[in-house]
Amino acid sequence: PQLNFDIDYIIEGKPNTGLIEIYTTEELTLNYTFTNLEEDAVHIVGVGGHFADPTDGHVLANITDAKVGPITLQPGETSTFRQFLGAEVPVGNYLLIPFLYVAKGSGLAKIGAKSVLAVVEDPPVSYFSPQMIILELLLIATLGVGVYFVYLNWGAAYLKNAGYTASATPTPTSAKSTGAAQIDGSWLPDHLKK
Structure with a gap:
């Protein structure tokens, strides 16, 4: 049997697009709008979901199921409610797939809502x-x-060896008046000595 519902949700504080960026420690609030398009009354009794691998759909982390209401909706009625969840998954790319538990008559159905690509990052420091x-x-x-x-x-x-000591008063040099100055030639090469 096909069920006829209109399920939509937005994530508080996030753009209403197919991609959201969230931090590993962030708490998310999903605001659902549920419209009963069935001919009979239905009861929303819970919400849940999971984070799945976007490449193959493999479930990587479950979102804890939570009780809602039960919220009874007559045909054509619309109701809004919230789901709080933590993004306690490792850094990476995921499909966020929320679903609702809906009771109709004596049966219980798990109805999936639209999936959203979630990019989970570490929070900035x-x-x-x-x-x-x-x-x-x-x-x-x-x-x-x-x-x-x-x-x-x-x-x-x-620094101790690099410094130089300059005396405050220069030492006077006395020139001999009797002749040429004496030069120590021991350091001169032999061909320059006379």
Whole structure:
């Protein structure tokens, strides 16, 4: 037997397109609009769903079933209700496939709603989160210790030898008045010595 319903939903805070981007820790709210196009009354008794692999439809994670109402809808009636779910799945691409449990007469049917491609990502990290501040301080401390180690082993000795001492008063040189200045020629090559 074919069931005749109009099921639509939107995800709060997300664009109403075939693709949504969500974070691994994010809570989603699905706002359903359900219209009974049957000739008899129906009862919505629950919601559920799963995250599936978009390439082959294999179920990767189930969405916990939740009780709704029961919400009784007469023929032609429309009802709206919400489903809350967490995106506690690993980072990746998924098909979000929600479904409803609908009772008609003595039977219970699981009715699927439209699927949406969900791109699940890690949440961005703020520079001011406590974990990030600890990492930043650890990095600064490590760099400080490294600079101090380099300075102690090489920098201090280099800076001590690289400096020159200049006297405040120049030492006067006295020239001999009796003749040419004496030159130490030990450093001259032999062909330049006279």
